Amino acid sequence: MLSITLNVNGISRKVDVEATTTLLDVLRDRLGLLGTKKRCEAGDCGACTVILDGRAVASCLILAVEADGRKVLTVESLSNASGELSPLQKAFIDKGAVQCGFCTPGMLMSAKALLDRNPHPTEDEIREAIAGNLCRCTGYAKIVEAIMEVSRRG
Template sequence: MIGPSEKTMTDHTGELHVVTVDVNGVRRTASVEARKLLVHLLRDDLGLTGTHVGCDTSQCGACTVDIDGQAVKSCTVLAVMTSGSSITTIEGLARGGGALHPVQAAFHEHHALQCGFCTPGMIMSVRQMLGQNPNPTESEIRHGLAGNICRCTGYNNIVRAVQSLASEAPRHD
């Protein structure tokens, strides 16, 4: 996932580095300061605001994205560390004709969202969880979601949504 970025120029805030990543299947390049977090590159520079900033301390999981096949809290990763990586955000899940990804559809069907703020991170985490364990128990689901906080306490419906996918046992990549 990680590689050194190419230095470009210096401004009054520090050196800028060129970061090139594939985001949702599209190659994107940006010049960023070394301290810029991936979540801010995605939201501020690339306009992908589905990735939410919830706590800025890596506790809530609202900023979870997929980096090279791993669900990662994007507030814990410097943008320069992702140069050369493939990133999938919540916007990248529903492709071709606008059909929802199976995890998104299950969340909708089982009312697994209230305010929706945690939903993108939850969906990205569930997607990885089901990829690793396509038929988790309720306990495994709850444990797998431990890194994501829902302030509306919608956990029961979130668990039901995941269980509906687990019972179907398809692959959820």
């Protein structure tokens, strides 16, 4: 076992992990943050996307030990302490960008990483930022619209 410390959603969390434990498994199984979804476990679907030191990453491909001492943001960080949703989450709801919702947490985190570094992206930049997030329900148009809406308001 190896002892690591992650800063998760602004809180320092110490966990003991195996060398092969993924960041995704630490978030879900050890820290109880079930918003980050587990799907392909091969880096193909984006359902497990979190933000690691400002960059959207597939947490199923990151070993927990690689995240030692780093800052992780999960979808749980988007709403405030009283549970109020962020403008990005509200826009997804308003624009009908959530259907089954399985892709949504990862999609939101890719969108957040994009908007944090580029508050007014073009449609092409939005499509590129979410290219690693597979959605089988919405056809992407509503998701792109929701992200554009936030960028217009911001």
